[in-house]
Amino acid sequence: MTKKTNTQPGALKALASARLSITLYGALSGAALLAVIAVAATGHSVNTFMWVRAVLLPVIAYVLLRITTAAADGSRRAFERMSTLAVIMPIAIIGVDLIPGVCPPWYAAAQALCMLPVIRVAFLTRGAALRTAFPKTG
Template identity: 70%
Template sequence: METNAHPTTDATPHHTPQTLRAFGTAMNSITVYGALGAIAFLAVAVAASSGHMVNTFMWVRAVLLPVVAVLIYRMAISASQGSRRAFERVGTLAVIMPIAIIGVDLIPGVCPPWYAAMQAVCMLPVIHVALITRGSALRAAFLRGR
């Protein structure tokens, strides 16, 4: 007797092969964002320990962004289990975060160019999540759930 521990054709629209694949890709992107955020934190720590200028803004952002990755990942888990509210929050954050992060970094004097570039790279997986949450597979799953 065979059993499938991960059914792909559940009665809910949130468990179709397309939605499972889309959520898997989104969660992988969030994981990459978290890893890049951790690398950015380490870069700030190395810069500070080697005598380079590191301001409070850089420290706060370097600490908060990996923490935010964990929170978004948890929301993505809830969304993959059918939470419309979590899905909307993940989608909204994935659009707002890159605009806010990159926009603030472009203000002259806020941070050095290397840090702004690193933050822009960190936002690439988040932009990918924004595209996934607006893709047909997930949009259709949550439209049908109304």
């Protein structure tokens, strides 16, 4: 994205929406972590996979928010990373959760809910405003 692109209203609006979606993803991931803590505190079974995933996803939300902010500041590389992660993350998260026995259905549903804002980012990054703001090079 060039300096001129920073003034494109459509791109600015799309990136603001992406930032809001990533913030929502972070909040939902934090809520999923709290749910795992609550389930464990009440004596129910919580496996290592659930703990690791529940802790890592809010951290990833922070990293993704930083990448999105860099894209809004004009970094094409950050935009490409954000765009790629927004496609790969939901497929990987939901795909792994669908493996029988990996996690209970309530946890898989919570993780799928967390991915909805990320899916929105995947669509936003492929919209006309951001494709124009970050044209393919090469």
